[in-house]
Amino acid sequence: MNNKIALVTGATKGIGRQIVQQLGERGYTVLVGSRDLARGQATVKELVAEGIDAAVVQLEVTDERSIRAAAEEIERTSGRLDVLVNNAAIIAEGDTAAAEIGLDVLRRGYETNVVGLVATTQAMLPLLRKADGARIVNLSTELSSLTLVGDPAERASTVRMLGYNSSKVAVNMVTVMLANELRGTGILVNAADPGKCATEMGGLDTPRTPAQGAAVAVRLATLPADGPTGELHNEAGRLPW
Ligand SMILES: NC(=O)c1ccc[n+]([C@@H]2O[C@H](COP(=O)([O-])OP(=O)(O)OC[C@H]3O[C@@H](n4cnc5c(N)ncnc54)[C@H](OP(=O)(O)O)[C@@H]3O)[C@@H](O)[C@H]2O)c1
Secondary structure (H helix, E strand, O other): OOOOEEEEOOOOOHHHHHHHHHHHHOOOEEEEEEOOHHHHHHHHHHHHHOOOOEEEEEOOOOOHHHHHHHHHHHHHHOOOOOEEEEOOOOOOOOOOOOOOOOHHHHHHHHHHHHHHHHHHHHHHHHHHHOOOOOEEEEEOOHHHOHHHHOOOOOHHHHOOOHHHHHHHHHHHHHHHHHHHHOOOOOOEEEEEOOOOOOOOOOOOOOOOOHHHHHHHHHHHHOOOOOOOOOOEEEOOEEOOO
8 A cells, every 4th residue: 555544533423524534635544433333334435436535444532442443444544644633532421610510520531532543653663664754743722721720811711621721621631642752753743633623523613624724733744754743733833731
């Protein structure tokens, strides 16, 4: 297989769907990560109809067996992975202010957004190491920026979702630590803030499209060898932690 191979988690809707679209249009072979096989297959059908090389990978990021099976399948079919986009995430129902959030709500958000992301990345790392200069992109948000949330003049300071926001702070730390650990290997690891987009998570009445949100993740997934690593970017450039 000569194309570069990219796996995107949670790729059947929202921003993830647009990331596979845009990487596919750039000639990548896209592996559509979906916890529901039938929905993944439907997405692959749409992509293939547009001439994109795509295949489905069943992937539930909170299930270690599913993750292991996905890695084994990619090993068998492709032998390596050039791009991993950790896109799958949730805002757990009941997520709210730090003074009030239920501990079960906090745990649920972390299980998908942090533990699931680390588990997926660890399982895919041997495949990413086999590629020539792999890229890892973790979907984050401006709501993870302590600088922005700490500034009362910023919109980010008004969003009361301790579970989601703090899980993405952890995603940022995973990004920086992994970038440090992988320095010199050719693998670049960055976090992407897509901006508030019209998805089920972002609210479907939001003016910004998921395609616009996907663009920054695609840019970080296709960075040249001398590109940044261990940074958080939105479409305008680097964001403060
Ligand atoms: N939309 C925004 O405004 C916004 C802003 C900043 C950052 N982000 C980030 O961008 C990323 C995509 O968000 P989105 O707005 O596109 O969200 P979305 O429309 O809710 O889509 C989330 C995707 O993740 C999948 N997913 C959730 N839990 C999963 C699990 N345990 N295992 C596997 N897949 C799982 C979902 O699959 P199912 O369809 O099976 O549920 C879905 O495909 C997220 O990381 C989010 O935090 C979004």
